[in-house]
Amino acid sequence: MPKFLYATIISFLSLGFMALISPVLAADFNVQINREYTLEATGEFRIVETHSVTNNSTELLISNSNTETFHISVINSKKDTIQSVVDGVKIVAEGVERDYTTTIDENSAQLEVQYPRSIRGGETITFSIEYVNPGLVEDKGALIDVYAPGFAEGFKFEEGQTAIKYNTVVNVAQSYEEENFVIPSEHQSETGESYRMYSFTQESLIGTTIWLQIGRTQNYNFLITQEANATDASDTGFFNEYRLIMPRDIKESLISQTVYYTKISPEPFQIVEDEEGNLIGYFKIPTHQNAQIILEGYAIVTNIGVEADETNSGVIGDYEGILLDEYTGQAEYWEVDSAEIQGLATTLKGDEQNVYHIILNTYEHVIDTIDYSQVKRFGLNERQGALKTLQGGAAVCMEYSDLFLTLTRAEGIPARAAFGYGYDSKLAESEQEAHQWVQVYLPGNDSWISVDVTWGESGPALIGGDLNHFFTHVAGDGPNTPAMVERISYGDDVELNPPDFAISVTDSVPNTSEMLSQQQILEKYPEKSNDLAKLFKDFDFSSYDMSQLSILFILLGIFITGSSVIFLGYMFISSKKKKKKTT
Numbered sequence: 001m002p003k004f005l006y007a008t009i010i011s012f013l014s015l016g017f018m019a020l021i022s023p024v025l026a027a028d029f030n031v032q033i034n035r036e037y038t039l040e041a042t043g044e045f046r047i048v049e050t051h052s053v054t055n056n057s058t059e060l061l062i063s064n065s066n067t068e069t070f071h072i073s074v075i076n077s078k079k080d081t082i083q084s085v086v087d088g089v090k091i092v093a094e095g096v097e098r099d100y101t102t103t104i105d106e107n108s109a110q111l112e113v114q115y116p117r118s119i120r121g122g123e124t125i126t127f128s129i130e131y132v133n134p135g136l137v138e139d140k141g142a143l144i145d146v147y148a149p150g151f152a153e154g155f156k157f158e159e160g161q162t163a164i165k166y167n168t169v170v171n172v173a174q175s176y177e178e179e180n181f182v183i184p185s186e187h188q189s190e191t192g193e194s195y196r197m198y199s200f201t202q203e204s205l206i207g208t209t210i211w212l213q214i215g216r217t218q219n220y221n222f223l224i225t226q227e228a229n230a231t232d233a234s235d236t237g238f239f240n241e242y243r244l245i246m247p248r249d250i251k252e253s254l255i256s257q258t259v260y261y262t263k264i265s266p267e268p269f270q271i272v273e274d275e276e277g278n279l280i281g282y283f284k285i286p287t288h289q290n291a292q293i294i295l296e297g298y299a300i301v302t303n304i305g306v307e308a309d310e311t312n313s314g315v316i317g318d319y320e321g322i323l324l325d326e327y328t329g330q331a332e333y334w335e336v337d338s339a340e341i342q343g344l345a346t347t348l349k350g351d352e353q354n355v356y357h358i359i360l361n362t363y364e365h366v367i368d369t370i371d372y373s374q375v376k377r378f379g380l381n382e383r384q385g386a387l388k389t390l391q392g393g394a395a396v397c398m399e400y401s402d403l404f405l406t407l408t409r410a411e412g413i414p415a416r417a418a419f420g421y422g423y424d425s426k427l428a429e430s431e432q433e434a435h436q437w438v439q440v441y442l443p444g445n446d447s448w449i450s451v452d453v454t455w456g457e458s459g460p461a462l463i464g465g466d467l468n469h470f471f472t473h474v475a476g477d478g479p480n481t482p483a484m485v486e487r488i489s490y491g492d493d494v495e496l497n498p499p500d501f502a503i504s505v506t507d508s509v510p511n512t513s514e515m516l517s518q519q520q521i522l523e524k525y526p527e528k529s530n531d532l533a534k535l536f537k538d539f540d541f542s543s544y545d546m547s548q549l550s551i552l553f554i555l556l557g558i559f560i561t562g563s564s565v566i567f568l569g570y571m572f573i574s575s576k577k578k579k580k581k582t583t
Helices: 076-087 321-326 339-347 355-369 374-378 385-391 397-410 518-524 531-538 546-573
Strands: 006-009 029-039 044-056 060-062 067-073 089-094 101-104 108-114 126-131 137-140 142-148 162-173 179-183 189-191 197-201 211-213 217-226 239-246 255-265 270-273 280-285 291-303 413-423 434-442 446-450 470-477 485-490 500-506 577-582
Touching: 029 142, 029 239, 044 060, 067 076, 067 126, 076 108, 076 126, 076 374, 089 108, 089 339, 142 162, 162 211, 179 434, 217 239, 239 291, 239 470, 255 470, 255 518, 280 291, 291 470, 339 355, 339 397, 355 434, 355 446, 355 470, 385 397, 397 413, 397 434, 413 446, 434 470
Parallel strands: 029 162
Antiparallel strands: 006 060, 029 044, 044 126, 067 108, 089 126, 101 108, 137 142, 142 211, 162 197, 179 211, 189 197, 217 291, 217 500, 239 280, 239 485, 255 291, 270 280, 413 434, 413 470, 434 446, 485 577
C-alpha cells in the first residue's frame, strides 16, 4: 500500500499556468489491493499482490515523488529465509520491472518502489509484486500448515478521504489432502478444476492470521525416559517400585488418538488401566542400581469428523447424575464451592441452557480477564489454583485450564483436565513444551471434547479438539491424580525427577502390526489380581463335607500365620521404605 501520498492542487490562473502548492495529505484516493497466495502441486507457495492506486479527484495530483510499499513476512521458525525470499522478488509497474529499496527486520521486510509518474484525476497506476515464499508454509509430519498475514487490531482501512480495499484469496492445489480446518471460519470457498479457493474479506482478518491446515491425520513419535536412581548402595535384594503414566488411546467426538509401543524397557510387572482409562506402568528396579525406564512408540491422531457447536451440544438438563457426581465437584486447586467462583459462574451462565453457549461465554471471559505470564513460564512455575488465578495471579496453561475447568464445573458442566503436548508447528522440536488443557462432556453427542483456553489467548477459540494435541492422560479427581510418576523406595530419600519427554512429528508410521497397541500391552502385562481373594471367590464349598473343610481351614490358618511372620520380618528389615511422587 502507499506509504504516503503527496498531492498538488491543480489551478488554472489567468496567467495560464499550473501552480504548485505545498504538499498536503492525499484525499479522495482509492487503493485496491488484491493478494493471492497459491500452494502449487510442486510445493511452492507463490504470492502475487497487486496495488491499484486511483486518483478520483479533479483538483489533486498524486506526485511522482511518492513510493509504493510492499510488506513480506515469514513465520518465526523460518526467519532465516527472509533474505532469500526478498532476493526472488519481482516488482512491476505499468508493464516495466522496477527497482526497489529494501529494509529487512528479523522476520519481515519492507520494499519500496518509486512511482513512475504522477497520477492526475481519473487516472490509475497498478503495481504488482510476485515471489515464492516458503517462509509461510510449515510441512511437519503428516500435516501442512499454510499461513497468510491478517491485520492488527485497530488497523485503519480509511483515513481522511483515502480508502484502502483488500481482497485476499488462498488457493490450494487439488492434489493435496482435504483441509483439516481454515481460520478464520468466516470465508467463502470454491472448488475449481485445479485448485480449492478460499476468499477472505478484510474485516474477517482483523486481529487474526489466515491459517489453513492441510491433512486429516497427524503422527507423533514419543520417547519417554524416566531416571531410576539407586537408593541403597548394597545389594539387599530389594526393589524400588516405579509407577509411570504411559500415553493412552483417546476418543472424542472430533478427534481420536491411537497409541502403539515399540519399546517398553525394562518390562513392567503389570500395566493398570485406571477408572479414567489412563495407563499406569509398574516397574521394579533393584535398589542398588541406576537405571532408566524407557517408553517409545507412536501416536496417530485423526480427525473423525463431528465438530461441536450449538446445534449438537445439548442443554444443561441432559446430564446424567453419575457425570455430575464425578466431574462437577471441588478438588485441590479447583475451588468449585468458593463463593467467588460460584458468583462468577452464575453470572456467566445466566439463563442460558445451551451447553456450547455456556462453554463459549466462559472461554471468552477467561481469555479477556487473565494474561499469559512469560515470567511464570520461565521462572518459578508452581500451581496456584483457580481461585488465586481469578484474583489476579500469574498464569500459564495450568492456570488457564484450572480456572476454566472450575468455572464450568460450577456451572454444572462436567469437566476434567487433560495433559500432554500442544504441538506448535511454528516452533522447533526442542521448543515444544508439556501442556495442560481441559475436556468437557457434551450430552448432545455423548462425548468428551477438548477445550484449550491457553491457545485461545493468541488465536481463535479452540473448542472441540484438533490434531495438534498429543495426550498422555486425563484427570478428574484433581490435577495431580494420577501423578506423572510415583516411587515406592527403600533406602535413602533420593530425589525423584519427572520423566523426560521427546515428542516429534513424523510423516508416516511404521507397520503397526509390528508394534503393540494399548489393548495388547494390557493383555501382555495384566494387572496382578489378589490370588487369595480369587481362590475364595471361585471355590465351590458345596462339594466338600465339614471334616474336609475343617482340615482345609486349619491348613489355611497355618499358611496365614507363617506368611504373617515372614511379612513382619520383611517389614522390619525394610523399615526404610518410602513413597514419593511427582506430577
